[in-house]
Amino acid sequence: xxxxxxxxxxxxxxxxxxxxxxxxxxxxxxxxxxxxxxxxxxxxxxxxxxxxxxxxxxxxxxxxxxxxxxxxxxxxxxxxxxxxxxxxxxxxxxxxxxxxxxxxxxxxxxxxxxxxxxxxxxxxxxxxxxxxxxxxxxxxxxxxxxxxxxxx
Amino acid sequence: xxxxxxxxxxxxxxxxxxxxxxxxxxxxxxxxxxxxxxxxxxxxxxxxxxxxxxxxxxxxxxxxxxxxxxxxxxxxxxxxxxxxxxxxxxxxxxxxxxxxxxxxxxxxxxxxxxxxxxxxxxxxxxxxxxxxxxxxxxxxxxxxxxxxxxxx
DNA sequence: CTACAGATAGTAATTATTACGATGTGAAAG
DNA sequence: CTTTCACATCGTAATAATTACTATCTGTAG
Numbered sequence: 331x332x333x334x335x336x337x338x339x340x341x342x343x344x345x346x347x348x349x350x351x352x353x354x355x356x357x358x359x360x361x362x363x364x365x366x367x368x369x370x371x372x373x374x375x376x377x378x379x380x381x382x383x384x385x386x387x388x389x390x391x392x393x394x395x396x397x398x399x400x401x402x403x404x405x406x407x408x409x410x411x412x413x414x415x416x417x418x419x420x421x422x423x424x425x426x427x428x429x430x431x432x433x434x435x436x437x438x439x440x441x442x443x444x445x446x447x448x449x450x451x452x453x454x455x456x457x458x459x460x461x462x463x464x465x466x467x468x469x470x471x472x473x474x475x476x477x478x479x480x481x482x
Numbered sequence: 483x484x485x486x487x488x489x490x491x492x493x494x495x496x497x498x499x500x501x502x503x504x505x506x507x508x509x510x511x512x513x514x515x516x517x518x519x520x521x522x523x524x525x526x527x528x529x530x531x532x533x534x535x536x537x538x539x540x541x542x543x544x545x546x547x548x549x550x551x552x553x554x555x556x557x558x559x560x561x562x563x564x565x566x567x568x569x570x571x572x573x574x575x576x577x578x579x580x581x582x583x584x585x586x587x588x589x590x591x592x593x594x595x596x597x598x599x600x601x602x603x604x605x606x607x608x609x610x611x612x613x614x615x616x617x618x619x620x621x622x623x624x625x626x627x628x629x630x631x632x633x634x
Numbered sequence: 635c636t637a638c639a640g641a642t643a644g645t646a647a648t649t650a651t652t653a654c655g656a657t658g659t660g661a662a663a664g
Numbered sequence: 665c666t667t668t669c670a671c672a673t674c675g676t677a678a679t680a681a682t683t684a685c686t687a688t689c690t691g692t693a694g
Contacts, residue, residue, distance in 0.1 A: 349660050351672065370650080385674045390651065392672095406558070410650090427604050436602060442594030442611060450588060452579050453626055454615040459594060463606040474605050501691050503641065522681080537643045542682065544641095562681090 335362040339401060339415065346399045356380060357392055361402060366433030367412035405460075407433075427461040431468035487514040491553060491567065498551045508532060509544055513554060518585030519564035557612075559585070579613040583620035 339358040344350055360368060360376045368376070370389055377384050393413060396402045402413045407428065417424070417437050427436040442459050464474030491510035496502055512520060512528045520528075522541055529536050545565060548554045554565045559580065569576070569589050579588040594611050616626030 349671065351660070353673075381673090383674060385676085386651075387653080387675090388673055427600065427602075427606075429604075430607060436604065438601075440598070442598075446592070446594075448579065448613065448615075449590075450579075451618045451621065452581075452588065452613070452615050453621055454579075454613055455582060455626065455631055456615070457611070457613045459609070459611045461600070461604070461606055461609045463600075463604055463608070465605075466603040469603065469605055474607065501640065503691070505642075533642090535643055537645085538682075539644090539684080540642055 335415075338362075342399075342401050343396070346401070348395065348399075353377065353381060353384070353388055354392060357396070361413070361415045364414065366435075367405060367407060367414050369410060369412050373413070405435075425459045425461070427463065427465075429465040429468055430462055431464055431473040434465050434467075436465065487567075494551075494553050495548075498553070500547065500551075505529065505533060505536070505540055506544060509548075513565070513567045516566065518587075519557060519559060519566050521562060521564050525565070557587075577611045577613070579615065579617075581617040581620055582614055583616055583623075583625040586617050586619075588617065 336355070336358050339362060340350060340355060343354055343358065348354065356377055357373065360373055370393060373393065374384070374386070374389050377389065393402070397404050397413065400416055403416045405412050405414070405428070414435065423441065425438045425441060427438060438461070443454070443457055448454050468474060488510050491514060492502060492507060495506055495510065500506065508529055509525065512525055522545060525545065526536070526538070526541050529541065545554070549556050549565065552568055555568045557564050557566070557580070566587065569587070575593060577590045577593060579590060590613070595606070595609055600606050620626060
């Protein structure tokens with residue numbers, strides 16, 4: 331991403347009533363420059379150079395706030411939380427395909443609930459649907475050739 | 483569940499090459515008697531009376547082993563891991579509806595991947611699909627009446 | 635009965651996350 | 665440009681969940 335994208339993130343922070351601190355600008359930069367996901371730890375590591383005594387409180391509080399306000403999205407990948415800039419242009423309900431090699435996220439337009447009828451008078455409140463595999467690029471670089479489809 | 487179900491679990495442990503220790507018998511009992519899920523902590527609490535110096539190692543090692551061997555299934559509910567006896571009679575690939583009130587698990591026969599075509603030459607390795615809501619029983623007891631459908 | 639690989643106890647270490655009082659600061663108002 | 669103060673951060677501690685490891689114990693094959 332480019333400088334313009336940092337501005338977009340900072341602007342949305344501002345619009346949502348958050349103060350624009352130096353630390354938050356840096357968080358915006360980190361997410362704008364990230365190719366894939368960032369874990370809390372990675373955000374910390376990206377900040378600790380510039381703010382050498384930075385508090386975990388600052389990291390976790392901002393990640394939580396930005397998630398709640400919809401600026402970033404939280405994913406659960408391989409048993410741990412990771413974050414990325416929310417899919418702009420996909421504000422409506424959608425799902426994702428996630429590349430196990432490069433962590434690229436491909437938004438999906440279709441939702442399995444569109445043509446699903448719950449049995450047993452079950453009242454559906456929410457659902458979770460994610461696809462994992464290897465994207466076109468990574469396959470061409472030989473990734474995932476040997477990977478078997480896991481039925482789970 | 484009944485005594486017979488404890489035996490089934492113990493037998494499958496045995497068949498899979500695990501030694502039948504007292505502790506493992508007790509774990510089998512806990513899962514056989516559980517109405518819903520058990521967290522690692524709950525398993526610990528269920529064992530600590532009988533084995534007062536029981537090690538976390540024992541709990542976590544056995545949960546991991548039993549999960550890997552397919553005796554129990556691991557779910558992620560409300561940001562934490564919980565376990566239950568695997569769906570016997572549903573050894574093939576399937577998904578679940580999970581009641582947010584009583585934690586009842588309803589196996590689903592249909593899989594969203596059955597009629598799904600991945601775009602972008604994405605090579606699908608695995609997927610995750612879970613439905614959360616309120617089961618028939620809990621709705622009749624007034625649970626989930628006010629719950630709104632969450633698009634996420 | 636014996637031997638031993640595997641299991642457990644007891645404890646420590648690691649990791650992730652949350653909490654909180656003191657201090658600092660963005661930005662709104664004057 | 666100052667003042668002000670709610671919000672943000674720092675520094676540190678606490679909590680929680682999980683993993684690690686060694687000495688000891690035990691299920692079970694032979």
